[in-house]
Every structure is written in structure tokens, then in C-alpha cells.
Amino acid sequence: MNNDTENNDTGKRLLTLREAYRLALTIADGEAGLLKRSLLLFALSFLAQGCAYLCFYPLLQALFANPPDPRAAGWWLTAMAVLGGVDLCCRWLAHNFDYTGAIVDVTHQLREKLGDRLRRMPLEALSGHRTGDLSATLSLCVDNAVLHMGVVASLILQTLVVPTVVIVGTLWADWRLSLVLVLLFPLAVPIYRWRRRSSHEEKKEVARAYADVESDSIEYIQGLPVLRAVNQVGEKSDRMQASIATLRVAQANGLIEATMPALLMSTLVELGLLTVLALGTYRVLGGTCTVPVLAALLVMISRLSEPLAIFVNVTTVLDVVESSFARIRELLATEDLPVLPAAGQPDRYSITFEQVDFAYKGQESKALAQVSFSLPPNSLTALVGPSGSGKTTVAKLIMRYADPQSGLIRIGNCDVRTLQQETLMSCLSVVFQDVYLFDDTIFNNIRMGRPEASDSEVEAAARAAYCHDFIHQLPQGYQTRVGDIGGSLSGGERQRISIARAILKNAPIVILDEPTASLDTESEVEVQRAIDTLVRNRTVIVIAHRLSTIIKADSILVIADGRLVEQGTHAQLLAQRGRYCQMWEVQQRAKQWSLHKARP
Template identity: 50%
Template sequence: MSTPQPMPTITPLRDTWRQLMTSARSRAPRLRASLIGLAIAAMLQGLALACLMPLFQALMPRPEWANALPWLAAMTGLMLASMTVQWWSQGFDYRGDMVQNTHELRTALGEQLRRVPLEQLQDKRAGEVNATLLGSVDENLSYLLTVAGMMAHALITPVVVALAALWLDWRMGLILLLVFPLLIPLYRWRRPAYGRGMRMLADANARASSDILEYTQGLPVFRAACCVGQQAQALQASFQHLETIQSIGQKRGAKPNLILASVMELAILLVVFVGTLFVVQGSMALAILAALMVIVVRFAEPLATFVLYAKVIDLIEAALGKIDAMLSIAPLPQQQPAQMPTTFEVAFENVTFRYANTDAPTLDSLNARLPTHSLTALVGPSGSGKTTVTRLLMRHADPQAGRVTIGGVDVRAIAPEQLNALVSVVFQDVYLFNDSILANIRMAKPDASDAEVEAAARAAHCHDFITRLPDGYATRVGDIGGRLSGGERQRISIARAMLKNAPIVILDEPTAALDTESEVAVQMAIDALVRDRTVIVIAHRLSTIAAADQILVIDGGKVVEAGQHETLLARDGRYARMWQAQQSAKRWHAASVQA
């Protein structure tokens, strides 16, 4: 389970505006216009309400319709104009701009996932990425215009009324201008707490999402290990953490929220009290006081709840921060001009690589040369750097020193799409998507015909078992391919690699977890796959790579031995000791079975 995150910082409002406009992408001008329109609508409403003061003067104590009707017409026209502008501004939501914006934003995040160095992406939990792609995008704009409209009417409209009141009674106008801007310091006082609370809540939700996904995917393992309850307790702890964050926000926010509402209510009562005092003293017309009372009653609730509206802005800021963090991850730099190799020998030249947040290098000045159309096996203890070698070839990350080349071309000079086309990978743990077998194979070559897919399946020795399935090639494999056996999944993965027909093949011990019958079938498929290709095999069972063209023994991030099987045995070095240890284990196993 994940560890608690450090206390989040508060984003300045100008940065929030920048992030918002950036996330709006092609709809940024339309969103900017809508927000400006809401401000204009609030100003127009303020002018309309200000018309109440001269209107009441014309009606009290005796109605003077000649003077009242123009003000009534002006107020009506301004209210209609305010409603029209607000309706147009809210069109960002109901005319589909918001939907298009969220679609563009998710598309941009999806494209970013293709560019993000996989080394960095592996540090993020799947649930956190899911929360960013779904929850954060929805939180970004779903409530924005509604809340912006409420805040504009709670802040801009009263200020416009106060400015207009200066014309009729400068004293009341000045008092209103002193009261209404109280919102700003009150908001600034509470904003850091709201901001931290919303960010902590967003992090807790992301953590819970990740833990739910991890628990669901690992449920078969948990059951097999008889630790369903333990893991459920860990998941429950994540839920408890989320509940704690929510409770803290409610408890700590109750008193300040009550104070904020009370201050604004008292301020409004002060306006009424002072106005009444002026009327009693005869220095202000009763009509002005009556109009002001109608106006302050109109603003009482919006002003008292203004800071609560602002909490949603902090929710949006938290979502924008997650989106911005994902989009700001820089892709690996591309050397120019781009090049494309014409031959496919692979070389590692003085390669040094250190993973982030680690002290010792995983690879330390590693040198290796893998000839074209050869099979090279990488062996060594766990953590020696074997997998890192293949990851650098596929450019999941770049080395801090040295270079990796294909056909003499630095992989940093090969366009990512072209580099991906040069390498096929058959992993030990096969990942199949919850789609048909046909689609899972065809993903290696989306424009492949059904006949090409079937030819690849035949070459990978999986056509027969596929045709025995109820729906044949249309059979859905289930989540992560769970409806198929390990050997069947592995052969589909090999069929996918054969359809791709890449000149370089990486095999990550594809038969390690298979039974004997499945291993034979998979090995036959592998023999067809590696023909006339540059092949790299990560091997743990040395008996499977005895016929390799060369064997590289890696330890401590260096190639400590290199050669063919017989040559390395004759040297009686590291490889020979590994071989003898495995042979002894086999003999012990055979003896125990016979006994």
C-alpha cells in the first residue's frame, strides 16, 4: 500500500489561471470568453439592483410614475441583458464545449503516456494514473462555470451596487464598499486551509483508487496465499485514511465557516442599522433605506457562503495540479537528425545507468556486442542488471554515460515509433487485453488481415487450441488473459511478436513458469520466431541457452564473462559455478522424486 504524501502546497491564483487555460487547450478562448461573460453578467445585475434605489425614491412616499417607469424599464433591461449574457456564458457547458474539452484533455494525457519515459511511469501506481485520467479531468471543468457564476454574483454584483450607491448617498456607498470587500481577506485567510484540505483529499482518493485496483487485480494471489483478510485490512486502512481526511476537513472547517457566515451576516446587519440611524436623524430618505434592505437581503446568503464556493476552486486546483504534473513530464530527448539503421547488430558501449533514488549504478561501464542473426543469452544473479540491459535497448530510459546502438546508430537518434518497430518482446508474464484473441494478436500490426493473423498463430503453434475454443479467434480472453492457460497466453504473445516481424527479438525467460507440455509447445513457437533475427534471451535456467551463439554473464552491472557454453564451462568461472549449482539441484530433485 502507498505511504502518505507530504503536505501539499498552495498554488497561486495566477498559476491556477495559467493551468486552467492550458488544460482548456483549443477551447481556451471560448472558456476565457465565458468567464469574462459571467463577470459582465454579474456587473449588469449589480447595475439592475442599483436601479432599486432611484425607483423606490420615485415610488415613496407617493408614486411618481413618470420618474419610476424609466428606472423600472432600465432595471428590467439590465436584468434581461444579465440573463442573456449569463445564458451565453453557460453555453460552454450545454453547447458541448466542456465535453469536447475533456475529450481533448484525456486525448492529450493519453498521448503523453506514450511519450513519458517508462522508468518514470513505473514509479506511478495504476490507480493514480487512472484517477488523473478520469477523476481529475472531470473535476477540472465540471463545476467551474457554475461556481464561477456564483462567486461573481457574490463578489462583483455587490461591489457594483456599492459604487452606484455612492451617487445617491456617499455614506452608505462607502459603508457598503467597506463591508463587501471583507470577502477578500476572509477568503485569503481560509484559502490555505481549504487548499491543503482539498489536495489531501485528492491524494487520499487517488491512494484509495490505487489500493482498490491493486486489491482487485491481486485477489487470486491473495486467496492462494490465504491472506485475503490481511490485504483487506490494508485496503480498509486506506478507506479509514480517506474517512479521517474527510472528517478532519469537516471538523476543522465547521468553526471557521460559522465565523465567516456570522461576520458577513453581522456586516449586513450593520449596514441596516446605520441606514436606519440616518433615516431617524433625517439625513437619508426612507426610500433609500428600503431599497438597501431589499438589496442586502438579496446578498445575505451569497456573501455568507462565498468562501464555501471557493472550496470548489481548490478542488479544481488540485485536479489541475495532477494534470499539469502528468503533462509536464518531459519525453526522452531525440537526437537530430533522426536516423534509421540498415543492419541490426546491437552494441552497448561503456554504458552506465543508475535508477532514480538509488546510490549504486545498476550498469557500470558495461560493454557488449550482439551480432546480427545471433542468439545472445544474458545470465546472472537477480538484480545484476539483465533486465535493465533490455530496457535501455527499448529506450525505457537513457544511460547516464555511454550509448546503446543498433546497426551503429544510437537509439537516441531513432524515432520512438521506428525503434518500437525494430524490437519484439516476449515477456515471462504475458499481458493480454480483455478483447478477442484476434484483436490481441493483431495489435502488433493493426492493418494485418485475418489471414496474416492466422498465419502468425499457426507459426506460433496456437492455431489448433484457438479453433477449439467456443468462438475461435473471436473468443475474449478475459482480464489480463485470465481465461487462458499460461502456455496458451505465451503462445499468443509469440504469435503477436511473429506478426510484428521485427528484426530484433527479446525473450524474457518465456518458458520459466510453464509445465513440460506447454514448454515444449512454446519452445517450438520460439524456434520459429527467432529464425534469422537478432535475439536476446534473459535466462535463469541455463539448460535452455546451452546452444546460444554467445552467453554474457552479468554481475554487478558488468559483463564478467562472455563466450559459448562449452567455453565458459572450461574456464571454470562464474558461469561454471552457476551451471554446477543448477545441475546439483536437478539431481537432488530427481533423487527426491525417486525416493
């Protein structure tokens, strides 16, 4: 609870340099030691640079002496060269964090952590994120959080260390002029804070806008066939246009917000230069300051003007890093579903629900209420009921999409909460209504069911799913790429490949989410043949809408409003004259109406 509060507080205020340092070490993780070494070398580099600037005082005094002192000038030039060499060497070694690939290793490790978190994240939590948002986090946010670290650290240290050394050194040369610099530099603080406040919100807005554009772009591209069919492409695609417009406004506001503070900082630097020049000239004329001291100070201020002028804009990159890492941290903070201590593998593959209550996150109404049933092993059970009644929720909870608020779900003798994710999923094969195939070969899409399977086992699974023949007719056979989401194949072909994948996995429990609902008659016959092979000697759950397809089920569960209202065989439920009988009669009347309508 405290951590959440702390994170929320941090999100509302500016990230300090100390917090930015800690954040950088958190991001660097295993490479934190190398990052610390890099920052130390940068600090030494800029310390040497500041000392090199201070050599202008004695150097110009030696040159302007009467007579000039070339020997002393030579020594100070040598000192400047040595300090310049130290600056160059330290900076070169400090950039090893970038040049040796360590920073790339950090991004790689961070993406691996995110990938592992996505793989283990509860499906309920995963479904709360848009695809484009996750994609932006894995790509843009990781790069923003990591790749800026070395450059930003060096510029911030240069802006802090070098002026501090110069001001301290100027105390020795002329404390009055040094005091002017000490008084001028604090004026940069309110400008810095002003820019950071506006940047803090602006960077979060831009990050959100980028994520929305990426999400809407993916949705737009995948939905282009539908959008074209309804003539909602280009300027007519309201959602996509709105996302792009929002990003444009966010970027434009960011540029406007950045301009004024940068101009004010540049003005402040020029003001400091003019003030030192005016005061120094007055003191030179009064005989209390020498021309070499004034000239040296003016040279140093002019050299410092550029890093000071860009300091305001550079530090806003901290907000980019913070905003990006906040999204990363949100994903990494998502907790796994707890695995309770118990006994490993189920002894058999029955499925039991005991007084299960479940409500989806953020919803008050229950998706399931006091649901209890027991399905024996090697049985075929159908889940029927109106849309939104809770059928899919039952299937999701078996897969441990989330844990119920109360009640118990068992596979055999094991509470599903005691099974490791890998163990649970090894027990299940799932065939969804909307098949997802990866943009890879047909062979690899099938082999995904069991990656260690041999070529002959993959082909045997394809034959069992009645898809070997159509695969064999393709130009490259099993090596044919299926395209994005399997777009190069028909619905029936995709469904049969999905079933082949499930057959190859050979799990003892099979969940079918109305796999033939969207197919034509011919494809449905082929897919049904493949399903018949898949379900042999397994515990099978079928989510069904067409009741004619589940007449032979061993048991039918009728679910309405999240409750189990009836259970029995087809004949038993018809005899009860209840909810199932009403659904059956409605579908039969609709079928008869269609037949009469089709007659000439």
C-alpha cells in the same frame, strides 16, 4: 530551473484569482478564446444585475412619494426588466462554453494530450507512477480541472461584480450607508484567506488519498485470488483498509475545516444587515435618510447575502482545480528522451554495448558498470546471472527504457538515441515472462503486433505459434474475449498468444525474458516450439535462469553485480571453470537431487 521553482512556490501558497484566470486559460488551451468570451459575458451579466438592484432606490422613492408617482415607478420597473433581460441573455450566452460542448472538448483534448504524453514518456519515468495514480489523473483530475471552470467563474464574478456595483451606486443614494458596507466587506478577506489556507492543504491531501485508494483498489482487485488464498481479504487486507481510512480522515477533516469559515461568513453578512438596519433607522429617525433608501438597501443586502455566504466555499474549488491541474502539469512536464540528429534506419541488426554505465533514477549504485559486448545479426545470445545482476537492465536499455549515464548502445550503425521511438520499436519484438493480454478478443490481441495485418496473416501467426488448435476449440474461436489480463486463459496459452503477436510483428530483433520459466512441462514444450518459429533468422536475446535451455546459444553473457564477467559458448564457459561453470554445476546437482528424491 526557474519554471520548476515557480511551480514549487505556487504549490506552497494560495492561488490568486489572477493566477486562477491564467490557469483556466492554460487548461482551456484551444478553447481559450471561447472561455474569455464566456467570462466577459458573465461580467456584463452581473454588471446588469447590479444596476437592476440599484433601480430599487428610485423605484421605492417613486412609490413612497407623497403623492406616489406611478409614471416614474413604471419607468424604473421597465428599466429593471430591461436590465434583467440583459442579465439573462448575457448569462445564457456565457454558458455556451458549457452547453455547446466546448468544455467537453477541453476535457477530451486534455486527455488526448495526457495519453500522448504517456505514450511517449520514458519508461523509467512511467514506472515511477502507480497505475491508480495515473488513472485518477486521467479521469478525476481532468474533470476537476475543467468541468468546474464555468460554474465557479460565474459564482466568483457574481460575488465580486454585483456587490461592487451596489456599493458604488449606494454612494449616490447615501454615502454614509455605503461607507458601512465598504468597511464591512474587507472583514470577509481574513475569513476567505483562512478558509483558503486550510483548503489548500486539505484538497491536496484528499487528492493524494483518492489516488492511493484507486491504486490500492486496482491492486486489490487484481490480487484477490492471492489474497483469498492467504486469507487476507476484507478487514484483514491492511493496505486497502489503511487507504480507505486515510481517505475518510481527509474527507472528515475537510468538512470540519469548511464549517467554521462558512458560519463566520454567514454571521458577517447578517451583521452587515443588522448594522445597516440600525444605522439607517437612526438616520431615518434623525431625518437625514429616507425610508425608501433604507428599504431599498435592505432589499439589496438580503439578495446579496446568499452569494456572499457561499463565496468562501466556492472559492475553495479553486484549490481543487489547482491540485488537479498540478498532477496533470506534472505528467505533461515530463520530457521525452532526446532524439539526436543522425541517419534513420539501421543498416543491419547487430547489437553493440560500448562501456555502458547505468544507474536507476534515485539509486546511487550502478545497475550496469562498464559493460561492453557485440552481438552479430541473426545470432542467439543468452544473458545469465543471479537475480538482480543486471540482465533485465541490458534488455531494457536496448528498448531505450532510459539512456545510460555513459557509454553507447548501437543497433547496426545507429546509436539508439538517434532513432525515433516508432523506428526503434519497429525493430524489436519482446516476449515477457509475465504476459499482458488486453480485455479484448484473441484475434485483436494477436493483431496488435501489426494492426494492418489481414485475417489470414493473423491466423498464420497463430498457427506458427502453435495456438490455432486451442483457439479453434474455444466457443467463439478467435473472437473469444480473454478477460482482464487474459485471466480466462492458462499461462501457456497466454504465452503462445504473446508469441503469435511477436511473430506477426515480424521484427528483426527478438528479446525473450525467460518465457517458459513459470510453465508446466507440457506447456513449456508447446511454447518452446512456438519460440523456435519466432527466432528463425533474427537477432535474439534470451534472459535465462535455467541454463539447460540455452546450451545451443551462439553466445552466453554472464553478468554479475552489473558487470560482464564472462562471455562465450556453453562449452567454452564450462572449460573456463568460472562463474558460469559454478552455476551449471549447482543446477545439475539440484536436478540430480530432485531425481533421487523422486525415486520410490
